[in-house]
Amino acid sequence: MSTLTIADLHVSVETDQGTKQILRGVDLRINEGETHAVMGPNGSGKSTLAYTIAGHPKYHVESGAILLDGEDVLAMTVDQRARAGLFLAMQYPVEIPGVTVSNFLRTAKTAIDGEAPAIRGWVKDVRESMAALRMDPGFAERNVNEGFSGGEKKRNEILQLELLKPRFAVLDETDSGLDVDALKIVSEGVNRAKANTGLGVLLITHYTRILRYITPDFVHVFVAGRVAEEGGPELADRLEDEGYDRYVGEPVAS
């Protein structure tokens, strides 16, 4: 069984005002097939956790560990982490002018698998995944994220999730900016990936809305760079009713 372990993680970022501490000792353990929701108010460090797992150079790990089946993720480059089975669905996917979705997907699949996918099966997989996400076939020939609507960008992220078949996916506010129809389509995509590959999911969200469609096994409430409370799905229901006010009294990062 695959496990992603985050232990006592401290992360800082350089700003114009100097070094700013964001994560202050995060512990999380995700087994394959599990879905963990990370919820919290703005500025609590949710996205920092996502980008640190993926290896964004902006974030500096001061101490702690991230292990994938015992292997030191922090020692890996960004692309090595992806090839090891980690995936980050980004909140703001980047435009890549002149690179088509189709070319991008094939290049990424080849990199992840270490060999080019067999052409016929691959074309079929892409077509089916796009159809399931209600993406127009012409989408494949558009440049990556260029001129995409917010919903199209998120679907494109989930398309990659389905095709690249990682072991663990971090979804960074994938629900933000989606109308309810798009939210359902995207959630179905995540649930399909879970059913097909036993994907472990770290679902980062500000709202409980997406949890109606993707049921979490565990909910972690992030406040001021650490986990303030943990529980089962019922914790999300309570947050739905009460919001984050209850936690705001606690010391919050400046």
Added chain:
Amino acid sequence: MTNETTATTTTGRSTPAGETNVGGSATGTRPAGPTGRGLIADATSRHERSAVPVQTRNERFSSTDVTAFPPVTGREAGWKLTPVDRLGALIDGELDGGRYPITVQGDGASTVGWSDRTDARIGTAGIPEDRASANAWSHFAEALDIRIAGEEPVHVTVRRDRLGSTPRAAHTIIDVAPFARAVVVLDNAGEAVLAENVEILVGDSAEVTVVTLQDWADDARHVANHFARVGRDARLKHVVVSLGGLVVRVNPAVTLAGSGAEGELLGVYFADAGQHLESQVFLFHQADHTKGRVEYRGALQGAGAHTVWVGDVLIGPDATGTDSYEQNRNLVLTDGTRADSVPNLEIETGDIAGAGHASATGRFDDEQLFYLQARGITEEVARRLVVRGFLAAVVQKIGVPELETRLHDAIEAELAGEPR
């Protein structure tokens, strides 16, 4: 009359993510400048503007006689961004103006031969405006004469890959008869020290693509001026691809002379360490209802890589109903490079359909790199994808599939640092 001059210099020395954007447009009698919105993201970018240039672009001194031009000092407007000391004989010296070996591949109604310098067509597309161009003109003995006739599509490639290291002068006429359709490729490789003029005569309603590909050896020096005259309802697509050579300066001057004429001026360049690649583009809307599009894109990598793009667009007093747009984009891949980008737009009539320009020079985007790497793609492959994608925006417009494939391969080779 409206004038705009905007100059941007971006150096790759220790610049953080720096992008300089210049946007402007002019319609009707509304003055186009000052265009404002110059965005400077780092201290090493320079941004200059003067409201009134010294003269209108088509009032420059011109002569076919080299001695009519004063010696070049390197301070002249047309030379100040060029390493003139590395051009030596091409500007001032004796040049061999005799025939040189070529390989011709042509089909259909095309002929390629040599014509005497007294041929009546010579000088009808344009006259030199700088000393190197006049030096070539003064020295050539015969012009390479490429003639296209008929109405069926014609494809002609002239390969010049045995010029050697003797300083040479050359003159070429590309003469496209009315209603003819053609793709003409000047395919340049190997050693060269060459100053040349190319005249392109596009007859009424003709449609021609002229590509000049500079894939020279590392120490080649090449100064070329192209003069094109585009007739009524005719269409010229002019493409400059500069990849190899120590100093390569290809300056096209295109006159849209007949009503409804169209000019699409494209350029792709990739400068490596120590290379200087330059194009000073002049598009003159002389007649009414003419349409012009200028798009040059370049990538720079390695210490001392230097590119220059100057884009002059002049919309003359009779060019009513004109539609014109020019842009230059540069992608800086490493430190130690320098990209000069200078768009100029002059409008002498109050009744145009549209005119604008843009220039942007940016660093390789770390967020793009992160996104691609987060999908398992190595940094090297990611870099290649991004650069190829950036240049593809122009390459895809060339419209000659076999050439596009070849350019993609050449760009890959540049990125891989393979010897050319």
